[in-house]
Amino acid sequence: MSETPPGTTASATRCGLVAVVGAPNAGKSTLVNTLAGTKVSIVSPKPQTTRFRIRAVVMRGASQIILVDTPGIFAPRRRLDRAMVAAAWGGAQDADLTLLIVDARAGLTDPVRAILERLAKGQGGKQARIWLALNKVDLIPPQRLLPLAAEINAMLPLEETFMISAETGSGLDRLMDRAAEAMPPSPFLFPEDELSDLPNRMLVAEIVREQILRQTHEEVPHHATVETESWQERKDGSVRVDCTIYVGRATQKAILIGDGGARIKEIGQKARRELESLLERRVHLFLNVKDRPGWDEERGRIRALGLEDLG
Incomplete structure (x- = not known):
């Protein structure tokens, strides 16, 4: 602040x-x-x-x-x-x-x-x-x-x-x-040039999830979550980001990956292009898909989303 x-x-x-x-x-x-x-x-x-x-x-x-x-x-x-x-x-x-x-x-x-x-x-x-x-x-x-x-x-x-x-x-x-x-009289709470309090690691996860929402249908979008596992700065100014996509069932994993990996490749390409525009730097994005039944009932996954677990 x-x-x-x-x-x-x-x-x-x-x-x-x-x-x-x-x-x-x-x-x-x-x-x-x-x-x-x-x-x-x-x-x-x-x-x-x-x-x-x-x-x-x-x-x-x-x-x-x-x-x-x-x-x-x-x-x-x-x-x-x-x-x-x-x-x-x-x-x-x-x-x-x-x-x-x-x-x-x-x-x-x-x-x-x-x-x-x-x-x-x-x-x-x-x-x-x-x-x-x-x-x-x-x-x-x-x-x-x-x-x-x-x-x-x-x-x-x-x-x-x-x-x-x-x-x-x-x-x-x-x-x-x-x-x-x-608005009430008050000092500013954020620098004037700051646009959001969303950390870059979470921004990456959300942009990937947006592409999942846009490119898949029926049960897959709402049974998927994305976590940024690693963020590595590179000497050339670019960044490597590794994300894991969790879904509820093996069938959802197969849908996300697509024939010969076509869908996950397209999700990654579109997410990377948007991230490069938002972050104004080159992004090397790597996606991994795992089926994890019941992730949306796990306290750890919910806390990873920045939410408070209510039980």
């Missing part, structure tokens, strides 16, 4: 945490990446893509807005699921402001209603500040937006309502201007 930047005082700057919460596939990670101006959270069309809290740092005038991208909130079944949902609610409880993202196309689904009911009960006695952002408004008729916003506001006291498109950027300037004003 940094001190207040030279030439500024605590009273002259604002800084706070904004928890971005919502049901799976509401567009939370796309929104955080768009606002951060770079990829800090992986994105895929599949639900439950984000597994842990990722903080992105956004500067807006004299305000530092720390966006906390949380896992989608859903009905948990596995130990991993419970840890993910707890991380989402923990992010909301710790924040100065909770930004609820709702997919305007899907509307008031059962998962959204469950989130609204939980938010209405409060966060451990803390007086919550909650804003609503209806996302993907570019994909539905405008006349559907106001009735949806009114229905949600009737279920939960909301300070502000925004109509946005995380994909196109529509409405985001107004959202961030208001967020900058809403």
Whole structure:
């Protein structure tokens, strides 16, 4: 954490945490990446893509807005699921402001209603500040937006309502201007040029997992996890990274590897290209696949993801 930047005082700057919460596939990670101006959270069309809290740092005038991208909130079944949902609610409880993202196309689904009911009960006695952002408004008729916003506001006291498109950027300037004003007076918590608190080793694992999500289907994506086993700096400025992909069954391992190793090769190539762009250096990426039944119930694997094991 940094001190207040030279030439500024605590009273002259604002800084706070904004928890971005919502049901799976509401567009939370796309929104955080768009606002951060770079990829800090992986994105895929599949639900439950984000597994842990990722903080992105956004500067807006004299305000530092720390966006906390949380896992989608859903009905948990596995130990991993419970840890993910707890991380989402923990992010909301710790924040100065909770930004609820709702997919305007899907509307008031059962998962959204469950989130609204939980938010209405409060966060451990803390007086919550909650804003609503209806996302993907570019994909539905405008006349559907106001009735949806009114229905949600009737279920939960909301300070502000925004109509946005995380994909196109529509409405985001107004959202961030208001967020900058809403942050409490405080020194900055991060250097102004820092974009995220995601360590490089975890970034590599997440980029690999993103390619798994994009290139495999059905049961494989949600039964796979990636761990960075080693990170070796090279004299030429490049880096060698070895990752292990754990899946639940041997059949999933076979799908990931593909015929003659074709799929795992493509996953590695696309992940490496993206990592080289993000890290601005050459990356030598090596992937190993292991079937490990029940990994999503293992305390060690869950802690490796940066999640708290709830048992």
